[in-house]
Amino acid sequence: MRRSPTRPLILKRRKLPFHQNATDSQPGESGSKEPSKPAATQSFSDGIRIMDHPSMSDTQVVVIPETAEVQSVIGALTAKDNECGAQGPNKLILLSGSGSDNKWDYGPDSQSAAEGAATRSTEGHKVKAETTRSFPVNKDINCGPFDDSLTDLHWLGKMSTCALEPNSTKQLSSKENQNPLQTFQVQYAPQQPISERPPYSYIAMIQFAINSRKNRRMTLKEIYMWIEDNFPYYRDVAKPGWKNSIRHNLSLHDLFIRETSPDGKMSFWTIRPEANRYLTLDHVYKHQKRTLPDKNTDFKVEVKEEVVCVPIKCETPKAPPKRQASSSQRKQRLVHSVNEEPVLLCHESNFFDSDASTFQDNLRIEIAEDKHEQESPDREFSFKSPIKSSSHFTLSTPSKPPSHVASFKVTPVGKGSQNILDFSPIRTPGGPTVTPRHDYTTFSFSSTPFKDLPLFNSPRELLTSAPSRVTGPAESPTECLKSSCSRELLQGGSFSGLDDDDLGMANISWSEFIPQLK
Amino acid sequence: MRRSPTRPLILKRRKLPFHQNATDSQPGESGSKEPSKPAATQSFSDGIRIMDHPSMSDTQVVVIPETAEVQSVIGALTAKDNECGAQGPNKLILLSGSGSDNKWDYGPDSQSAAEGAATRSTEGHKVKAETTRSFPVNKDINCGPFDDSLTDLHWLGKMSTCALEPNSTKQLSSKENQNPLQTFQVQYAPQQPISERPPYSYIAMIQFAINSRKNRRMTLKEIYMWIEDNFPYYRDVAKPGWKNSIRHNLSLHDLFIRETSPDGKMSFWTIRPEANRYLTLDHVYKHQKRTLPDKNTDFKVEVKEEVVCVPIKCETPKAPPKRQASSSQRKQRLVHSVNEEPVLLCHESNFFDSDASTFQDNLRIEIAEDKHEQESPDREFSFKSPIKSSSHFTLSTPSKPPSHVASFKVTPVGKGSQNILDFSPIRTPGGPTVTPRHDYTTFSFSSTPFKDLPLFNSPRELLTSAPSRVTGPAESPTECLKSSCSRELLQGGSFSGLDDDDLGMANISWSEFIPQLK
């Protein structure tokens, strides 16, 4: 009972515990309580699969890989039709996605294009069959060294859905089931494999969504819509309970803060600024592009690709593999602790240090998508935050943070891997466990060293070294520094200018703050 | 999208979403993934029920109400035996519980006795059939005005279990399935209806467990054991997944903090001191005794008995029922907010203001149970915390807090009900959203007024009034005070001496701090 596992290192959403790929489960949802039927998924030749639509009882989804022959499609449909007979499902939705092994890697700017082209008809959930999206298909910028075959992507081929007998669209509105597309006539087959669940956690997607806005502020409905736009899986395939999960995550995690408009009429969700790592989908794509130079890497590697990005692996490479029997296990929130795993901010700076062109692109895209933001109020609330020394903050972490962080044993995370995107909320200073005056001298509280005060430089297991100052054998080299280092210093100082409200730095996304990238 | 529901006000654990009374579900657990069979529960005469044991495939649990005749028991068993034949379950566990309507109310000290008599054999999980518990049946103290028929409780009648053919105790050890009682020969039928799930949330039970210790510190295993001892349901009936839930709650909620022994060999779970309301099972029982003078109250009322105990209902009784269109919905953590819903601390002081005898009892009991604590180290770690001004803290809230908290609209919680035990973690100062220098002038952050700085006096919806200072219509009477009121003042001040480590105040539990109760 020690040690605490380092964060499971999730780049991809961890394997789903239950509805593996949402191919199981039935409609009903929150209304009916049947124990979820064993999932009706059939496989046909060429990888074609036919599965029940999760929220429409009379509908089935036909997943057609890129590589499938039309013959196979027809064959599968015919077989299905023969099998079901007249009482078969009334509607079929044909989906075509990329048939590559790793369905969630992207060529350059694939998502950027989609993001910029998020021309959702603004009448809210009234999106109907006539919803057509204009894709500025390739943004003609081939930044980065790895413009492989994905550059000219398959996702430009749409494939409209053929709906067989589009009648009897019925019930299925029990609770969480206000799925916008009622008729489901036309589907657009996006770049992403629509039938595959995106590999991002809800937390990650919410961050993507909110950070896609200049003011980093979204209503719940807008978050829904952003996710549906960027991951059609959730609009077309997922059970409606995913919205419940979104709300759950918003409420549960302190990373997300609900703001209320001055008149108290609207609620907006924001990201706790000091915890915001400004992740966007672009970042992920760029990251993938960087870490996946060739597409022929082992599948296992692709799924588990890890980037820990502890900025400085300060432990000497000869660090003993046997952890020195110290208390740790991460989390274990400190009483006097101040910062905890600011990993990703550093990570970000590592993240973008190699190809600068992406930043240009990134910036351009975010500006481009401005004109598509319509729902959430922005300037009408006079967001004129002073932007006090804001740039100082992010600029303080160049690609290489100060070296005085040494002497802390960074517990070897995973297998020494180096590539993971950590979307999980970071615990920032002033956490809930800041207990001022308790006497914990007898238990080692994992010694939060404050040497690297400007933050964003601390290694992963900052909190978990065993000082054993009081009674322990005190063999730990990482001496406990849990003096009363002032929270004020940390909060008042380094975090000063994070107000990201206004146009000042709202849509810059790092490129302006890392000078060597320009 | 406004307003945020006030905390659902859970005294009882909210109605279970899934395994309603754990009478469903099968063994297997984390190993097997079958969608949980429809639960094999049969009812017989006199309310006798026979259900499958949740974690032992060849065992069934026979629930025998107080009122059942022996004839009926024999009849039910005979019928069951005939039904199943030779291939029936090998083992039956007979459980006898109180058959009253509300199975979870207690007479005076019923739990206290059980608590004091928690003489679990200390060999850990090796508890076997010979485990017998000595119940100092009645503690001969009839404190409080409501010593009704429950005083001489049924739970003194034990009823040993008859095990039919105790052979073939097999598999069922998949993962979370290290259920201690392997043979299950002898069960003690405790005061609680063993077959009924306790109405307390995991969070509440963990608090009960940890607070039952003088040093308020327990290992995971001890928490397990405490719960099993005090709520045999979890040992005998519940699926083994409940331990997963315990761990989940410990990790998830910041209320619970994991400490590590100096040698890094042990982990102890504590309650974040500034959030600890020192709830024990005794408190609940006393509370029930107070709020349920007669047992004939409507069942609905019993289940929903609510005690909000916002110390001062400072809103003038003429407060308009229509909330003034302000932002609120609770939670909505403040950026500059300091305290949030310290409800229960006041609540406690309300809680005990009427019958002083319980405190004497309470104290006595906790001392009595000292000799039964054996596992978690206490003094060997030299817990000599200075106890600096500790009593000041809890004493600072007499039954009536200072009255300067007026002018905040306490949103009417529920139906103006007044009796609920809120076990949920309270958010204390220095929460995770303490963002120092961001400019949120355009959104109303629900205006945390700091007038009542000694804390424990803030009304429920402190955070949610709409100041609308900047752009809004500014009709809200609660003016925003979100100036940079120093966190230090709050934390350094009122919360000063909460170190509850040592014998000093560890096992006092309130009676010493409320002078008018002596």
Next chain:
DNA sequence: TGTTTGTTTATAAACACCGCA
């Protein structure tokens, strides 16, 4: 009355680390 939004609890599971057999 029914829907949307928000909060909280319960449950299952994935996954990591550790001690130990």
Next chain:
DNA sequence: TATGCGGTGTTTATAAACAAA
């Protein structure tokens, strides 16, 4: 010594209860 397993700890997913607007 290697290795697997069980206990512990962290995190995500999902469903649901319930409250408020």
